[in-house]
Amino acid sequence: MNVLLITTDQQRADTIGAYGNPVCQTPHLDRLASQGTRFAAARTQNPFCQPARATILTGTYPSTHGVTSNGIDLPDDAANVSVATRFAEAGWKTAFFGKAHFASTYPYTPTGKLESVEGSASMPEGWTGPYFGFDYAQLILFGHMMRMAPLMGQWNWCFGPAPFGLHYGRWLYRDGVEQGNERLRLMTPEAAGSVWDHTQTWKSALPEEHHPTTFVADRAVDWLSTVDGPFFAWVSFTDPHHPMDPPAPWCDMYSPSDVVEVLPEIREDEFATKPGIHHAWANGGRGTPFEWANPGGAKLTREEVARMIAGYYGMVSQLDNAVGRVLDALDARGLADDTLVISTTDHGEYLGDHQMMFKGPLPYEGLLRVPLIVRGPGFEAGAVVDDPVGTIDLAPTALTAAGLPVPKEMEGAPLLDGPREHVLTEDDFDIVLRMPTRTLSGRRYKITRYEEANGVGELYDLQEDPGEFVNRWDDADFASIKSDMLATLDDVMNHETKQLPTVGLVG
Numbered sequence: 001m002n003v004l005l006i007t008t009d010q011q012r013a014d015t016i017g018a019y020g021n022p023v024c025q026t027p028h029l030d031r032l033a034s035q036g037t038r039f040a041a042a043r044t045q046n047p048f049c050q051p052a053r054a055t056i057l058t059g060t061y062p063s064t065h066g067v068t069s070n071g072i073d074l075p076d077d078a079a080n081v082s083v084a085t086r087f088a089e090a091g092w093k094t095a096f097f098g099k100a101h102f103a104s105t106y107p108y109t110p111t112g113k114l115e116s117v118e119g120s121a122s123m124p125e126g127w128t129g130p131y132f133g134f135d136y137a138q139l140i141l142f143g144h145m146m147r148m149a150p151l152m153g154q155w156n157w158c159f160g161p162a163p164f165g166l167h168y169g170r171w172l173y174r175d176g177v178e179q180g181n182e183r184l185r186l187m188t189p190e191a192a193g194s195v196w197d198h199t200q201t202w203k204s205a206l207p208e209e210h211h212p213t214t215f216v217a218d219r220a221v222d223w224l225s226t227v228d229g230p231f232f233a234w235v236s237f238t239d240p241h242h243p244m245d246p247p248a249p250w251c252d253m254y255s256p257s258d259v260v261e262v263l264p265e266i267r268e269d270e271f272a273t274k275p276g277i278h279h280a281w282a283n284g285g286r287g288t289p290f291e292w293a294n295p296g297g298a299k300l301t302r303e304e305v306a307r308m309i310a311g312y313y314g315m316v317s318q319l320d321n322a323v324g325r326v327l328d329a330l331d332a333r334g335l336a337d338d339t340l341v342i343s344t345t346d347h348g349e350y351l352g353d354h355q356m357m358f359k360g361p362l363p364y365e366g367l368l369r370v371p372l373i374v375r376g377p378g379f380e381a382g383a384v385v386d387d388p389v390g391t392i393d394l395a396p397t398a399l400t401a402a403g404l405p406v407p408k409e410m411e412g413a414p415l416l417d418g419p420r421e422h423v424l425t426e427d428d429f430d431i432v433l434r435m436p437t438r439t440l441s442g443r444r445y446k447i448t449r450y451e452e453a454n455g456v457g458e459l460y461d462l463q464e465d466p467g468e469f470v471n472r473w474d475d476a477d478f479a480s481i482k483s484d485m486l487a488t489l490d491d492v493m494n495h496e497t498k499q500l501p502t503v504g505l506v507g
Helices: 027-035 049-058 076-081 083-089 166-172 177-187 212-224 256-262 277-283 302-333 391-401 476-492
Strands: 002-008 037-039 093-098 136-139 231-236 339-345 373-375 383-385 422-431 433-442 445-450 457-461
Touching (some): 002 391, 027 302, 027 339, 027 373, 049 076, 076 083, 083 093, 136 166, 136 212, 166 212, 212 302, 302 339, 457 476
Parallel strands (some): 002 339, 093 136, 093 231
Antiparallel strands (some): 037 373, 339 373, 422 433, 433 445
């Protein structure tokens, strides 16, 4: 049995038609859902890139593998427990395409890591692996055209100039410095007649043929077209992470008026029942060096939010098209029936929910709930599973499908193992402020405890309040539910956390 893991970056579950989106067009993912099983209540084990991806790779919680926040590098010896290593040792061909993000892109001081800007320049010419258990690798460094003062200027070094930028950066410069510089320029908002502002939304002037999404799909399709023997491949796209900058034709697919019906609800009084950090995060860091990470959703106009959602949806539809190309490559080789396909993301996106944008330390459903579609033996076509499951379950699911043993160290469980009652999310947020939380998501109720603030937390009735507007933590009518869920949380969580050094402010 082959295994194909397809991931996106920062994608909400409800951006997919099969998950009920009435606007965003995702025909290929919808087709995958009709052919496989859609998990309606899947959650990430951490709402940030590096911890979430390390969990997918190892099948363990951030508190176990030690990457508890962005800015912490996955140790080299994690290759020994990588799910890819398990497959490779059993004779499977293994490959990785796209954004790995197993190390920090912008460390405080040079680390020499391949996935740091400075380390990427030292990648030997022609190098294609191995990398954390993957025998073959074609990597993109970070993958987002961002301007994080004071880390970078107008251009983003994670895309070049070569030799920076890993395989994608060097490919952009494949025919010379002049052509490479022009492609970098076309990535900027100025090239599209726009400006970099708090919305981080523009129509990219970079032709789609040079786009990171196309690069990943092209290399995955090429490899799938020739690979012999059983394989485990991770195809890791870099979007729809902000900025919202899809290229043509996807940048014109949706207009702000198209997304009016999906604009998030605003309740001016919702923060009255919630910890003060909610109001502070919603108002964000406009005009500060951290505006790139949190522009303050509460300060955005409805028109700005609509424009950002339209751009985000454009990226999602572009991704869907690329996923379709990868799935078609399986069909062309006659491999579809003998391949377990898993499609998911690392974490979600606020996208205006609760007057917030992008991601952060507050575990709302838009951020924690992720798309998860699985097609293959044992996964019923067109089925929908409401069990709370997690991305921590992907590694044991893949190994089980291939008939390989699941190491006892893995903390997830195969998705077909039976009904689940809850799923755990950890977040040891420690960027500028420290605010560790633990969240237990059940079938109806969801509870979050602030680990270093005694008596502070959140409790939501997702059946009666799916928008999570009313915090029931201090509601006497929910006292027994709160007590029971906290007891369960204590039973299932790790009470000790592996401590690794923080090497950078951001991933």
